[in-house]
Amino acid sequence: MAAMDGEAPHVSSRDDAVSLDAQDPLSRFRKEFAIPSKAQLKAESLQGAEARDESSADGTASVYLCGNSLGPQPMLVSTRIQQHLTTWSSQGVFGHFKSLAGLPTWLDADSKASESIAPMVGAKTSEVAVMQTLTANLHFLMGAFYKPKLDGRHKIILETKAFPSDHFVVESQIIHHSLDPRSSMVTISPPSASHSLLPTDHVLSVINEHAKDTALLLLPGIQFYTGQLLDIPLITSHARSLGIFVVWDLAHAVANVPLQLHDWGVDAAAWCSYKYLNSGPGTIGGLFVHERHATSGNRLAGWWGSSKGTRFAMDNSYTPIPGAAGFQLSNPSIFDITALNASLEVFAQAGGMKPLRAKSLKLTAYLESLLLKSAEYSKLFEIITPKDPEQRGAQLSLKLADGLLDVVMHELVLRSVVVDERQPDVVRVAPAPLFNSFEDCWLFVDAFSEALKISVKAKEGIVEVGVTKQPEKTT
Numbered sequence: 375m376a377a378m379d380g381e382a383p384h385v386s387s388r389d390d391a392v393s394l395d396a397q398d399p400l401s402r403f404r405k406e407f408a409i410p411s412k413a414q415l416k417a418e419s420l421q422g423a424e425a426r427d428e429s430s431a432d433g434t435a436s437v438y439l440c441g442n443s444l445g446p447q448p449m450l451v452s453t454r455i456q457q458h459l460t461t462w463s464s465q466g467v468f469g470h471f472k473s474l475a476g477l478p479t480w481l482d483a484d485s486k487a488s489e490s491i492a493p494m495v496g497a498k499t500s501e502v503a504v505m506q507t508l509t510a511n512l513h514f515l516m517g518a519f520y521k522p523k524l525d526g527r528h529k530i531i532l533e534t535k536a537f538p539s540d541h542f543v544v545e546s547q548i549i550h551h552s553l554d555p556r557s558s559m560v561t562i563s564p565p566s567a568s569h570s571l572l573p574t575d576h577v578l579s580v581i582n583e584h585a586k587d588t589a590l591l592l593l594p595g596i597q598f599y600t601g602q603l604l605d606i607p608l609i610t611s612h613a614r615s616l617g618i619f620v621v622w623d624l625a626h627a628v629a630n631v632p633l634q635l636h637d638w639g640v641d642a643a644a645w646c647s648y649k650y651l652n653s654g655p656g657t658i659g660g661l662f663v664h665e666r667h668a669t670s671g672n673r674l675a676g677w678w679g680s681s682k683g684t685r686f687a688m689d690n691s692y693t694p695i696p697g698a699a700g701f702q703l704s705n706p707s708i709f710d711i712t713a714l715n716a717s718l719e720v721f722a723q724a725g726g727m728k729p730l731r732a733k734s735l736k737l738t739a740y741l742e743s744l745l746l747k748s749a750e751y752s753k754l755f756e757i758i759t760p761k762d763p764e765q766r767g768a769q770l771s772l773k774l775a776d777g778l779l780d781v782v783m784h785e786l787v788l789r790s791v792v793v794d795e796r797q798p799d800v801v802r803v804a805p806a807p808l809f810n811s812f813e814d815c816w817l818f819v820d821a822f823s824e825a826l827k828i829s830v831k832a833k834e835g836i837v838e839v840g841v842t843k844q845p846e847k848t849t
Contacts, residue, residue, distance in 0.1 A: 445652030595627030676703025
């Protein structure tokens with residue numbers, strides 16, 4: 375019997391997982407991504423990384439469940455980048471206006487990306503701009519819409535465990551206005567010290583408590599540590615009814631869960647594109663500004679935000695583009711845009727977010743069911759991501775018992791299983807539906823069980839494990 379959305383398929387073996395993959399209409403997209411092989415992960419040189427012997431055990435693909443930190447490279451990226459390089463080498467400056475191989479001109483590449491991303495975030499194309507980076511875009515949005523000395527409201531509300539850069543943005547924006555973060559920054563902590571989640575009613579109660587003097591609310595669509603999907607429409611509606619400008623950090627939500635930013639009335643949002651959007655490390659970000667703010671805000675000006683009709687007139691007459699595109703400053707990196715557009719082509723071929731979300735619900739539920747069935751080791755970890763499928767995306771965060779993380783991560787690396795860690799005790803596992811499989815989930819749980827077994831023995835001094843601490847993830 376086919377599983378309902380969000381319901382784990384009934385499986386008990388690797389063969390069952392392989393069978394589920396054979397029935398998955400999206401499984402064909404796995405070959406569109408460069409999933410590192412086991413041998414490549416062990417390579418110490420480019421020459422070694424480029425060699426891939428698929429006939430050997432080490433030539434098989436790794437278990438890559440880390441798209442919430444960095445998505446793997448779409449195969450199409452290499453093709454599109456090479457086409458861009460050919461355009462540059464053969465056309466020079468004319469590439470700004472001349473299209474080869476059906477690619478958008480350099481002048482229009484960012485517009486093409488905005489057109490492709492807009493449906494994924496539930497926005498009008500005019501409400502989306504592909505530009506800069508996540509943190510820079512948060513600064514641009516707050517620079518435009520945080521006006522503490524004009525409206526008398528001065529507080530910014532965010533979560534206590536927000537990603538550090540969000541804290542840095544808020545603190546520096548408050549200081550920029552000669553205010554004190556100790557009195558102007560409000561942080562929302564979980565109501566219980568024993569739990570990491572933020573219940574919606576608790577978030578609303580903190581907003582109510584500070585509503586009178588709060589200017590802006592900044593929250594994550596999906597919390598990076600726990601994987602919790604916050605109730606974006608309800609929180610937005612409530613905060614805006616109290617006169618608060620609402621900004622969402624969607625780094626972990628874009629291309630992961632369905633979004634309807636325009637219909638939900640979100641004021642503004644920002645995101646990166648190297649996680650679930652698979653555009654490459656540190657590549658270009660994006661922002662959303664609702665059409666009701668199309669011409670408002672104290673925006674910083676740059677020539678790429680000026681009308682294309684007058685941009686090259688060089689007469690110092692600034693005519694800002696209405697909407698999100700008016701926030702642009704400089705012409706964007708075509709390397710970044712080309713990589714992003716290539717990935718967006720794959721998303722379009724897959725049919726957008728609806729089929730991806732349907733698979734994601736099943737894939738994550740399947741991973742959860744396998745973890746819960748690992749009874750022998752169930753007391754060694756806790757799934758801190760919400761159990762309700764509607765309150766999470768493609769991520770489960772596993773909180774380990776004290777002192778196990780380093781050995782567990784070491785053992786997973788030895789088995790070519792790529793996941794993410796958060797000190798001091800959390801493993802983040804992200805089965806992304808565009809390129810991950812049910813078999814990936816089965817292989818992870820199998821390796822995870824072995825890693826837990828060895829970590830317990832190491833803690834008890836039964837075995838000695840040489841752990842080389844992995845570099846901390848930055849996203």
